[in-house]
Amino acid sequence: MRQPAGKLLLFGATGDLSQRMLLPSLYGLHADGLLPEGLTITGTARSDYDDAGFRAFAREALDHFVPADRKDDSAVGSFLERLFYQRLDASKTEGFAALAEKLGDISNGLAIFLSTAPSLFGPTIKGLESAGLTGANVRIGLEKPLGVDLASSRIVNDIVAEAFPEDRTFRIDHYLGKETVQNILALRFGNSLFEPVWNAQGIDHVQITVSETVGLEGRAGYYDDVGALRDMVQNHMLQLLALIAMEPPARFDGTSIRDEKVKVLRSLRPVAGVDVPNLTVTGQYGGGAVKGEIVRSYDTDLEKPSDTETFVAIKAHVDNWRWHGVPFYLRTGKRLAERRSEIVIQFKPVPHSIFADRGGALQPNILVIRLQPEEYIQLRVMAKQPGLDREGIRLKEVPLNLSLEHEFAGTRRRIAYERLFLDLIEGDPTLFVRRDEVEAQWEWIDAIREGWKAGGVKPRPYASGSWGPSAAIALTERDGVTWNE
Template identity: 75%
Template sequence: MQRNPVGKLLLFGATGDLAQRMLLPSLYNLHADKLLPEGLTITGTARADHDDEGFRAFAKEALDEFLPRDRKDAAAIDGFLKRLQFQSLDATDIDHYNVLAEKVGDISGGLAIFLSTAPSLFEQVIQGLDSAGLAGETVRIGLEKPLGYDLASSREINDTVATAFPEERIFRIDHYLGKETVQNIMALRFGNSFFEPVWNAQGIDNVQITVSETVGLEDRASYYDGAGALRDMVANHILQLVALIAMEPPARYDVTEIRDEKAKVFRSLRQLKPEEVPQNSVIGQYTGGAVKGEIVKGYDEELGRDSNTETFVALKAHVDNWRWQGVPFYLRTGKRMPTRRSEIAIQFKPVPHSMFSGRGGLLQPNMLIIRLQPEEYIQLLVMAKEPGLDREGIRLREVPLNLSLDAEFAGTRRRIAYERLLLDLIEGDQTLFVRRDEVEAQWTWIDAIREGWKANDMKPKHYSAGTWGPAASIALTERDGVSWQDD
């Protein structure tokens, strides 16, 4: 990948929660490690009424709060703050963009824009950038989700952005793709010869993907109640994980080839008919309960009104192609779960014949577990014989072969996902960003599920906070003789 770093970065939403927790610390870390281009200036913009010094003071407070202690270096922080400047902006006022362009300055050396804004403002922001000369050939734009709420709104946003930016200068962000363990899925699959022969319907019985959260609404009520678990998690992160697990091997680690293979997976997802949706999906909403010993309120209580928004969804999906025909993909995500976890569990098929059954030896099918958070590890569960003289039969036991990425790479600092994504945006590498056809294929599949919920008048089933969702989600897998991986 030929890299083409820009000389300027423009951050929309520069005083928001994402900027404080992730973007400013990530950019500081890149600066401290001398990975940012020499002379790169960072212009923050938001409705807040800061001047340059006010924004630098704001950024310093964010770094003080969210940087680990071992990353705080007074000289590096001072050098980073000197890169920063700020321009207040009313995104709905076209005249403000000319003032913003003056603040950003000469962009002949390239400009990268990180845009995190409400979908309703996209048209005005893109028009404003274009009118002020901030959308020319030297400018690339990173788009933070949410990018619409369905296929129609997503197309509308993409069409709007396309009026000013061609596809090769659009970087759609899914921060999961910046996680080290997510990228390790490709290394695991395509860098080891022993997986590929069984990475198909002949070797794999089912795939489970779980993204569980212990938190409730927090400060996301206005967004979340209009989105729900399906749009918030499945339409973005979980389907990207499905693509990395199910994609065909690209010929090269190349931006076009990797995204081509992912797009093929999304186009191969079996679209559910309305009458099939109740048998292949479960939706839930948490009520009051206890999470990690703490009493918490139900969703409606937190929201302050009654709502039918789902905070939990479990799905049975299929990828209809040669490699995966007949293999169910069980997908599950929810809030107020017992633990915070992002995990892929790949259940292999049992051996075709057990030579140990006559001696009492019981076999379990092998399982590969890829844990993305909070710990990062890869675990292969294999069968081993228990020590002994076997006078009363052979005793077999499932034992884990563990690869802890935290332990194996203990001397290497783990990066925030946004560090990689921001650096790739600055340098122009689209490999870990989502292409338009991927987004629209994802929404096509998601919309069919939502239409099925509506056609069948499906309402979320209640589950107590601190549990693994409605009982119906257990039945979703157990009808196929499968249990969720909850250990």
């Protein structure tokens, strides 16, 4: 393990992400005694605060976003003592000297969390360099978006690489900090039950769904320039696919795990040209009802017409020996029927049913890994219904459930950023995304977007509160597959 950093520098410290996630996460680590003793946290943004003003801001954020059972006046007070603030316009190099002076001695290491607009990456990196804040004992965590396509992503990464080599660059995908996502590795590689059938001989298909019931929710300016494909598929969903499809790594470390993930991402069959309309579905939510409330269309929320997709479904393939012929169905969207993030693995049916002549109907086994809002792993298996079977054998699909909330009831469920902050401070890159992963993801996504553009593909309307356009149902049903709903 590398030496933990003695100081943390938090860019975007007064933004919405900081209030909802970052400050509560850091408080949670502090309250549990997990932050290094003496670690200071310096926030910076354009807001005009001094140390006292930022501490008052942080206290208010903790009041709003930390659960009541986690609040402790003593812990809050000692956490606030760690906080300092330096106002900074990151677009101007001259302000960084004052920031460096505020930080003081960084000989014990500095971890930087950078959450800013892509246009500010260049000036920020140059400002950090000019102030001597990019040395060998400094590492940087980068919050997305890191570009909008492969070309712009390379530009951003080249800018960062001028000051921070890859081993000191930590690209954040907060999904990788979720406990259930990490449990994918434990499920696959900690149990002998699954790995022998975790391949094209044992698995019929895989579904990955990330659905939201919310609309724009204050993100109009960002979302309309991005859309569902780049907002969710390019990062979160492809990372989930890579964890499901990767080969067993030799060790649980950053190099081994990320080596195997990038092999999967490079093996994705391109969805390009004439295949794009047949293998993808795009949609945009219209008016409707979500949870009994009438909601407006995307155009109305945005207050202007738009061709941005709020829904996308894709049929993908991983072209290697393990997954030859196994489709991976990806689906994500806003204003859908329910909030859900899950992975569904349907195994192939038994080769011969001994129960068919006695009226017993079999269903293929299904493994469901639910990430949110509940966290559980469920294996659906066939069982015989009780009875004397005088009119035939009756079989029923029954679930074997592992509820993480129940099984680990005495363990607090942590915000994903808690783990990621701790790993950044300690220098463990395992749950962060490497540059070659990012570029492989963008290459696959860019081909789809180019296909949409060349084919004049426009998003199909769907009613809010539904599961998206009807074409998304056809995408799977022509293969004899039904979405898990």
